Amino acid sequence: MTAGHLLAAGQAESTGASVAFWILAVISVLAALGMILARRAVHCAVLLAVVMLSLAILYAVAGAPFLAFVQIIVYTGAVLMLFLFVLMIVGVSTKDSLRETIPGQRLAAGVAAIALLVLLSLVIGHAAIGPAAPAGPGYGVSNVRGLATLIFTKYVFPFEVTAALLITAALGAMVLAHRERTTPKPTQQELSRERIAGAHPSPLPGPGVYARHNAVDFPALLPDGSPSALSVSPIIAQRASESEGGLPAPPLPPGSAVPLPRGNGEGAATDDDAERESAGTASASTGSASTGSASTGSAGTGPAGTEQGEARS
Amino acid sequence: MTPSHFVALAVILFVIGAVGVLVRRNAMVIFMCVELMLNAVNLAFVAFARQHGNLDGQVIAFFVMVVAAAEVVVGLAILMAIFRARRSASVDEANLLKY
Numbered sequence: 001m002t003a004g005h006l007l008a009a010g011q012a013e014s015t016g017a018s019v020a021f022w023i024l025a026v027i028s029v030l031a032a033l034g035m036i037l038a039r040r041a042v043h044c045a046v047l048l049a050v051v052m053l054s055l056a057i058l059y060a061v062a063g064a065p066f067l068a069f070v071q072i073i074v075y076t077g078a079v080l081m082l083f084l085f086v087l088m089i090v091g092v093s094t095k096d097s098l099r100e101t102i103p104g105q106r107l108a109a110g111v112a113a114i115a116l117l118v119l120l121s122l123v124i125g126h127a128a129i130g131p132a133a134p135a136g137p138g139y140g141v142s143n144v145r146g147l148a149t150l151i152f153t154k155y156v157f158p159f160e161v162t163a164a165l166l167i168t169a170a171l172g173a174m175v176l177a178h179r180e181r182t183t184p185k186p187t188q189q190e191l192s193r194e195r196i197a198g199a200h201p202s203p204l205p206g207p208g209v210y211a212r213h214n215a216v217d218f219p220a221l222l223p224d225g226s227p228s229a230l231s232v233s234p235i236i237a238q239r240a241s242e243s244e245g246g247l248p249a250p251p252l253p254p255g256s257a258v259p260l261p262r263g264n265g266e267g268a269a270t271d272d273d274a275e276r277e278s279a280g281t282a283s284a285s286t287g288s289a290s291t292g293s294a295s296t297g298s299a300g301t302g303p304a305g306t307e308q309g310e311a312r313s
Numbered sequence: 314m315t316p317s318h319f320v321a322l323a324v325i326l327f328v329i330g331a332v333g334v335l336v337r338r339n340a341m342v343i344f345m346c347v348e349l350m351l352n353a354v355n356l357a358f359v360a361f362a363r364q365h366g367n368l369d370g371q372v373i374a375f376f377v378m379v380v381a382a383a384e385v386v387v388g389l390a391i392l393m394a395i396f397r398a399r400r401s402a403s404v405d406e407a408n409l410l411k412y
Contacts, residue, residue, distance in 0.1 A: 025322045029322070029326065029329070033329060035349065036329060036330075045341075045345065048348065055352050058356060062319060063359075064359050064363075067371055070378060074378055074382060075378065079385050082389060083341065083385070086341065086389045086392060086393060090402045091402070096342070101338070101405050109332055109335035109336045113331060113332040124317065129320060130316075131315050132315060132366070133363075133364060150369065154369075162376060162379050169387050173390040175390075177390040
């Protein structure tokens, strides 16, 4: 192979790397900006995933394939999934309010950001960051081997400390996330008594079972043809009413308008008592409606008959 | 495309993450912005490793990833404890250092 061949190969590699760099730089900066501007935390998490994946490809471009895979597996796979799990517990549908609680906070933050940007730009402008050195022995195919050699020889003590750190973090997370039970655990007998004494001794109807669709956001049809709002989870009903046009609202017959139970704006964090109360009242109304229509004629036909009748009409 | 390009991108991402930490009030989003800053620093480490032609910077970035994972685990556990006590993930609500 002559020197010309080597030069051409190096140039081709560098142009490909430059194209990848500029595309990924634009993508990651835009996603990062969107992350601090999006109001919902879920959108922020997805945009952060975009940033992390583009950074992973940038690592691979910069000659760190092992770090690229660790970035994808650890960051995008584990850390971001942990974020999403906690997000689902804390409440997906919560939005940040745009009200400033500290007056002038955004202005001060913008000034501080510009100052930080200027400072860091001056620093890296003055620091003579030269071109990339000729790739050492650890670049290319033997990247993993070189990293392993470094970790287990030069950096073996930080590596051991890392193990202690991880164990401490796991223990700390378990201690912090542990919940002390303040009331005694209800026995099975107490639970069954409570259910019989409550408004709904039988299990709640499943969503969409007797309706024409089988989706979880579609309420089940009662034997008289009226949709049962009890069969749809209140969170899903709230989401369906929030996203207008996204999910088709089930057609309510004029006689038996049962409003879908809605959460009180907190998403997953609604009070259980309030949900139970609204569910109880809704069940009372739908129960009376169904018994009334059953006595008028269609008794004994069952839900399948009702559906056929609806399909004919 | 030299290592200075990578460092410039790292600076931009770091500043964006810092703005997010300063401006946002949802504790989850603040954590995500901290993760963004850590990622930016990792990118700078990888770029410096490339500049020097050895692997020490990549090893340091690897350790930063481990520490970031531990930090996220503990931080999210604290966040869940606060959420249980105060029913909110906003940092404005957690104004009392009490259980």
